[in-house]
Structures are given as structure tokens and as C-alpha cells.
Amino acid sequence: xxxxxxxxxxxxxxxxxxxxxxHVGAVHASDEEMALxxxxxxxxxxxxxxxxxVVREEHVVRTNYDDPFFFARNTDKRxxxxxxxxxxxxxxxxx
Amino acid sequence: MNKEQALQSYLLALADDExxxxxxxxxxxxxxxxxxxxxxxxxxxxxxxxxxxxxxxxYESLTGTDPDTVAFLRDHNEFTCCHLVQMPKGDWAYxxxxxxxxxxxxxxxxxYLKQSVYxxxxxxxxxxxxxxxxxxxxxxxxxxxxGDATEESHxxxxxxxxxxxxxxxxxxxxxxxxxxxxDENIVPDSKTIENExxxxxxxxxKRSGLRSPVDETNGxxxxxxxxxxxxxxKEHTGHLKQIVTDMQQVYRMIPGAKW
Numbered sequence: 001x002x003x004x005x006x007x008x009x010x011x012x013x014x015x016x017x018x019x020x021x022x023h024v025g026a027v028h029a030s031d032e033e034m035a036l037x038x039x040x041x042x043x044x045x046x047x048x049x050x051x052x053x054v055v056r057e058e059h060v061v062r063t064n065y066d067d068p069f070f071f072a073r074n075t076d077k078r079x080x081x082x083x084x085x086x087x088x089x090x091x092x093x094x095x
Numbered sequence: 096m097n098k099e100q101a102l103q104s105y106l107l108a109l110a111d112d113e114x115x116x117x118x119x120x121x122x123x124x125x126x127x128x129x130x131x132x133x134x135x136x137x138x139x140x141x142x143x144x145x146x147x148x149x150x151x152x153x154y155e156s157l158t159g160t161d162p163d164t165v166a167f168l169r170d171h172n173e174f175t176c177c178h179l180v181q182m183p184k185g186d187w188a189y190x191x192x193x194x195x196x197x198x199x200x201x202x203x204x205x206x207y208l209k210q211s212v213y214x215x216x217x218x219x220x221x222x223x224x225x226x227x228x229x230x231x232x233x234x235x236x237x238x239x240x241x242g243d244a245t246e247e248s249h250x251x252x253x254x255x256x257x258x259x260x261x262x263x264x265x266x267x268x269x270x271x272x273x274x275x276x277x278d279e280n281i282v283p284d285s286k287t288i289e290n291e292x293x294x295x296x297x298x299x300x301k302r303s304g305l306r307s308p309v310d311e312t313n314g315x316x317x318x319x320x321x322x323x324x325x326x327x328x329k330e331h332t333g334h335l336k337q338i339v340t341d342m343q344q345v346y347r348m349i350p351g352a353k354w
Contacts, residue, residue, distance in 0.1 A: 031240075033236060034236055034240070038131040038135065041131065041134050041135040041233075045134075
């Protein structure tokens with residue numbers, strides 16, 4: 001069997017100007033123009049939208065889930081986390 | 096026919112084309128060859144039905160009859176849609192070609208209706224024009240790609256063009272009373288729309304590797320293609336009864352029910 005699937009395009013959606021483009025999913029399409037049209041149909045129908053990006057799936061450079069060291073956090077890194085610092089008592093200055 | 100009757104006749108013809116095509120498009124929901132196109136055609140179907148509703152609201156303002164009553168309680172032989180929109184959905188190529196022909200006609204017609212001296216028609220035309228622009232972008236994109244993508248896609252698209260072309264010319268059958276409205280610059284003359292439509296679609300088909308039954312230089316005057324007329328005179332194909340019965344079935348069980 002020949003593979004008759006069209007190429008996959010990752011879709012990034014922007015809700016308003018200046019906001020980040022957020023990855024929302026992917027579409028199949030024959031080329032970039034059709035990919036934008038399909039992305040509009042799938043992801044801009046109910047969501048507010050001012051801009052879409054589409055990127056061929058194979059053009060996304062990605063890390064490998066199986067690399068054992070890349071994201072390793074084997075030592076205590078809590079000092080880097082915001083919740084390492086006690087927050088002031090809630091409501092203390094509110095009145 | 097006086098101006099008021101002519102307006103009612105024209106609004107019903109516009110609404111019936113949109114309403115029936117919208118329901119034919121909706122027959123692809125769950126069946127289209129790509130999930131993306133499945134959703135796209137469902138969106139387009141809803142848009143067309145929304146356009147029908149807009150025209151029927153103007154009709155309501157003239158007659159007092161609400162859109163649901165007009166859509167769901169009229170017998171099929173009271174509809175004035177053209178034959179193109181009532182044909183079964185056929186294969187995917189037929190659906191794409193039919194929708195392309197329809198969208199191209201809408202763009203030409205709405206271009207004139209945006210200039211109508213009759214406010215309610217002009218206001219709706221301005222509102223729905225961008226949606227039809229988008230539909231045309233979508234369907235024209237599919238025609239241009241499928242027209243010469245593979246041997247099979249070309250063969251099926253060519254068959255669809257041969258089948259749908261004469262049916263599409265039925266979009267431009269004169270609507271009863273339109274001469275009264277055209278004289279007052281409320282609507283364009285159907286022949287004018289047809290000529291502009293031919294000048295637009297024939298070159299697009301050519302670029303897509305598809306033969307038209309007419310060439311762009313001889314226009315409608317020189318064509319031997321039979322135009323499928325009759326729809327505007329309430330003479331229909333057998334397919335209209337089936338789609339209207341399907342469409343009205345639930346409503347007629349409990350007319351006036353609130354959902």
C-alpha cells in the first residue's frame with residue numbers, strides 16, 4: 001500500500017496581537033496554503049484568532065524522550081523554585 | 096408582479112439555494128475523505144444555512160412569516176432553488192466542483208447586492224460576502240490541486256465538471272420578478288451574473304488542467320451546454336423531495352417545539 005496521507009503541519013494559534021502563538025494541534029494538508037486554511041477550519045472556528053502559524057512536523061527540532069541525562073534533576077534543586085521562599089501571610093496588608 | 100412580490104420571490108430563491116446546498120454539504124459530516132475536510136464542510140454547511148436564515152429574516156419583515164415556518168413547513172414543490180443544489184452529494188470531486196461553482200456565483204451576485212439601493216439586502220450582502228470569499232478560497236484551492244494531482248483525481252474532477260457545469264448555469268435562470276428589481280438597482284440581472292461567472296470559472300478550470308464545455312471567449316451565447324432551468328419556476332428534479340423530506344422530518348414531528 002502506498003502511503004496516501006498528506007503531510008502533517010503543527011498549528012500555532014494567536015488569540016490577540018502581541019500574545020504568544022500557542023501550539024494547539026496538527027492538520028493534514030497538501031501544502032502550506034491549504035495547511036493554513038485547514039488550520040483555520042479546525043482551530044479558529046470557536047476560538048478567537050488573529051494569526052496562525054503552520055510548521056511542517058518534520059521541521060520541528062525536538063529532544064529525545066530516551067536521552068537519560070538531558071533533563072536529569074537528580075540533585076536537590078528546590079532552591080531554584082519560587083515556592084522555596086515563604087510567601088507573606090495572606091491578607092496581612094489587605095485592610 | 097409588483098416590487099413587494101418581486102422582493103419576496105427573490106429573497107426566497109436566494110434562501111432556498113443556500114438552505115438546500117447547506118443540507119447537502121452537511122451530508123458529508125462524518126463521511127468526508129479527510130477529517131480536516133469533514134470539519135471544513137460542516138463549517139461551510141452551517142455558514143450557508145446561516146445565510147439562508149439572514150435572507151429569510153428579511154422575508155419575514157415583509158410577510159410576517161418566520162424563517163422556521165418557511166424552511167420546514169413548505170412543501171418541496173414550493174421551493175425555488177436551482178437544480179445544482181438539490182443533486183445528491185455524489186463523490187467528493189462532485190461536491191468540490193459544485194461548491195466551487197456555487198461560491199463563484201455567490202461572489203459575483205453579492206458583489207452587486209453590496210451596492211443594492213434596498214437597505215436590508217445591502218446590509219446582509221456586506222455581512223456575508225467575506226464568508227463566501229473564504230468559501231471560494233477553500234473550494235478553489237481544492238479545484239486547483241485536485242484538477243491535476245493524479246490521474247484518478249483528474250478523471251474524477253473532469254467528470255464532475257462535465258456533470259455540474261450545465262446544472263450550475265441553472266443558478267442564473269431568471270428569478271420571477273427580478274426584472275422589476277433590476278430596473279430599480281435593487282438586484283443585478285441574472286445574465287450579467289452568468290457572464291461574469293463564466294469569465295471567472297473557465298480560466299480557473301483551465302489553470303487546473305480541466306476542460307470546460309465552453310471557452311471563455313464565446314461566453315454563454317456560444318455554449319451548446321444545456322442549462323438546467325426550471326428550479327426558479329418550481330419544476331424540480333426528483334432529488335429535491337428527498338432532501339426536503341429529510342430536512343423537515345424532525346421539525347414536523349412537533350412543529351414549534353423549542354430545543
